[in-house]
Amino acid sequence: MKYQVIRNEKYDYAGQSYNSLYPNLHKYPATMLPQIGVDILKEFKATKGVLLDPYCGSGSSFASGLEYGMTEMRGFDINPLAILISKVKFTKVNIKDLQETKLTIRNNIFEFLKKESNLERLEFPNVTNMDFWFSKNVSANLAIIRYFVYSIENKNIRNFFLLPFSETVRDCSYTRNNEFKLFKMKQEDVLLFNPNVIGIYFKKLEETITLYENFYYPKITNNVYVEYSKFKPKQNSFDVVLTSPPYGDSRTTVAYGQFSTLSNEWLGIDYARKIDGMLMGGAKNKENLKTGIIADYISQISKANEKRALEVSAFYNDLENSIKQVADSIKQGGKSVYVVGNRTVKNIQLPTDQFIAEKFEENGFRHLITYKRLLSNKSMPSRNSPTNESGKTANTMLFEYIVVCEKCFGKGN
Numbered sequence: 216m217k218y219q220v221i222r223n224e225k226y227d228y229a230g231q232s233y234n235s236l237y238p239n240l241h242k243y244p245a246t247m248l249p250q251i252g253v254d255i256l257k258e259f260k261a262t263k264g265v266l267l268d269p270y271c272g273s274g275s276s277f278a279s280g281l282e283y284g285m286t287e288m289r290g291f292d293i294n295p296l297a298i299l300i301s302k303v304k305f306t307k308v309n310i311k312d313l314q315e316t317k318l319t320i321r322n323n324i325f326e327f328l329k330k331e332s333n334l335e336r337l338e339f340p341n342v343t344n345m346d347f348w349f350s351k352n353v354s355a356n357l358a359i360i361r362y363f364v365y366s367i368e369n370k371n372i373r374n375f376f377l378l379p380f381s382e383t384v385r386d387c388s389y390t391r392n393n394e395f396k397l398f399k400m401k402q403e404d405v406l407l408f409n410p411n412v413i414g415i416y417f418k419k420l421e422e423t424i425t426l427y428e429n430f431y432y433p434k435i436t437n438n439v440y441v442e443y444s445k446f447k448p449k450q451n452s453f454d455v456v457l458t459s460p461p462y463g464d465s466r467t468t469v470a471y472g473q474f475s476t477l478s479n480e481w482l483g484i485d486y487a488r489k490i491d492g493m494l495m496g497g498a499k500n501k502e503n504l505k506t507g508i509i510a511d512y513i514s515q516i517s518k519a520n521e522k523r524a525l526e527v528s529a530f531y532n533d534l535e536n537s538i539k540q541v542a543d544s545i546k547q548g549g550k551s552v553y554v555v556g557n558r559t560v561k562n563i564q565l566p567t568d569q570f571i572a573e574k575f576e577e578n579g580f581r582h583l584i585t586y587k588r589l590l591s592n593k594s595m596p597s598r599n600s601p602t603n604e605s606g607k608t609a610n611t612m613l614f615e616y617i618v619v620c621e622k623c624f625g626k627g628n
């Protein structure tokens with residue numbers, strides 16, 4: 216059957232932002248609009264059972280699932296910062312406990328700062344090139360906050376306090392805050408940069424508590440389970456998969472690992488610098504993909520640049536293997552919803568939406584529809600830096616695709 220794409224303006228959500236439903240508690244690149252998930256689950260009458268997101272990032276699909284009424288939700292992501300954000304958003308903690316812990320920590324920090332000799336006992340995590348990214352004063356203050364946050368016994372409350380800590384790390388570092396990749400600010404800006412670390416932390420903490428209390432706390436039911444790992448397949452276990460996978464490898468598209476490096480290092484993750492290489496398309500391919508819809512596109516890229524063709528092949532190879540596992544893990548009659556962008560490489564736009572539909576069909580699914588929506592609301596750059604050179608950008612994607620498939624009966628159990 217012919218592959219069908221419909222331009223559907225309903226899914227543009229003109230004038231709406233992420234914040235209107237579930238505001239972000241922490242920045243994250245390329246977040247999905249939760250409204251998309253809610254409306255698509257309604258439109259296709261998905262079973263209100265178990266939802267899977269194999270690339271959950273900061274957890275927008277769980278927000279959709281919560282609104283829609285899923286009873287259980289499971290997510291995976293290799294990036295520990297993503298998992299921390301998702302956990303905090305969807306774990307119920309007592310607001311009074313948050314407020315009391317905030318006061319205790321503030322008093323403890325105040326007392327600690329009274330005695331200058333205390334600074335000598337500070338412990339620092341392994342942060343690569345610490346002095347390049349942080350002034351001595353900033354790193355000392357971050358170490359103080361970190362010490363008191365890690366001394367919180369209740370794990371869920373500790374995780375909550377780590378979220379504004381991670382944002383403070385980023386905001387008080389010498390990184391340019393409007394870039395996803397790690398670029399240092401200009402020398403003249405470094406000289407003028409003297410942030411009030413502890414003030415920034417408590418302001419962010421207060422904001423995070425307020426947003427959590429107003430938007431998340433009233434709705435969450437502790438039915439979200441996430442882990443920092445690659446997706447672990449489980450045959451015929453999920454009613455719905457709702458996800459926005461990466462649309463290319465991290466090195467040349469959105470660098471999730473780089474975005475999170477400093478936070479992850481301050482959170483004690485020793486492989487923080489290796490994460491981009493571990494993500495989809497991060498490993499090398501020795502051969503180009505030669506079958507299916509993508510083969511012709513890769514062959515065209517290979518005429519312009521063989522190395523780029525191999526990199527692109529590595530990404531689609533990983534995506535194909537992942538879809539096989541995901542397909543196997545969905546129950547008969549279950550739905551898969553992938554929200555994805557089609558990137559351009561060497562001036563060739565790659566049909567990732569169609570590739571996804573094709574691979575699901577090869578694995579026992581029927582393609583129901585692909586909707587094309589305007590991307591203006593996604594909190595990611597519609598421009599990125601494909602050359603990896605700071606400041607140099609190119610228009611990559613204006614539309615995004617919602618690919619909906621259904622697992623046929625008689626496939627799997």
Ligand SMILES: C[S@@+](CC[C@H](N)C(=O)[O-])C[C@H]1O[C@@H](n2cnc3c(N)ncnc32)[C@H](O)[C@@H]1O
Pocket residue numbers: 243244245246247248269270271272273274275276291292293294297444445446458459460461462471493494495
């Ligand atoms: C487009 S983002 C998801 C954003 C998410 N929907 C949100 O709203 O925050 C894609 C995510 O896939 C993760 N990722 C990439 N390759 C992965 C892999 N092989 N296994 C698990 N997660 C992966 C990245 O770390 C990133 O968080």
